Amino acid sequence: MPKDKQAQTGAEERPQVKLLDTGCNACGKRLNSWDARCSKALSYKHAVCESCMAEEYDMQPEELRAYFEEVFGMRPCLGL
Numbered sequence: 001m002p003k004d005k006q007a008q009t010g011a012e013e014r015p016q017v018k019l020l021d022t023g024c025n026a027c028g029k030r031l032n033s034w035d036a037r038c039s040k041a042l043s044y045k046h047a048v049c050e051s052c053m054a055e056e057y058d059m060q061p062e063e064l065r066a067y068f069e070e071v072f073g074m075r076p077c078l079g080l
């Protein structure tokens with residue numbers, strides 16, 4: 001699993017969220033860069049949106065974000 005390089009220094013590097021040209025593999029909603037990062041962290045072959053991920057893990061989207069921060073050191077993108 002690829003390590004997120006931004007986790008190393010605790011720098012407050014929080015990229016602005018961007019809309020991507022791909023859709024969620026489950027619901028078809030347009031993905032953003034945060035969805036893509038989360039999908040990558042969880043090694044999804046086909047990216048899915050945050051709400052579909054949350055559903056799969058039976059979590060609220062806020063819980064999922066807290067989980068990513070705790071486990072992967074990923075700060076949610078700005079503008080989510």
Ligand SMILES: [Zn+2]
Nearest residue numbers: 024027049052
């Ligand atoms: Zn979805």
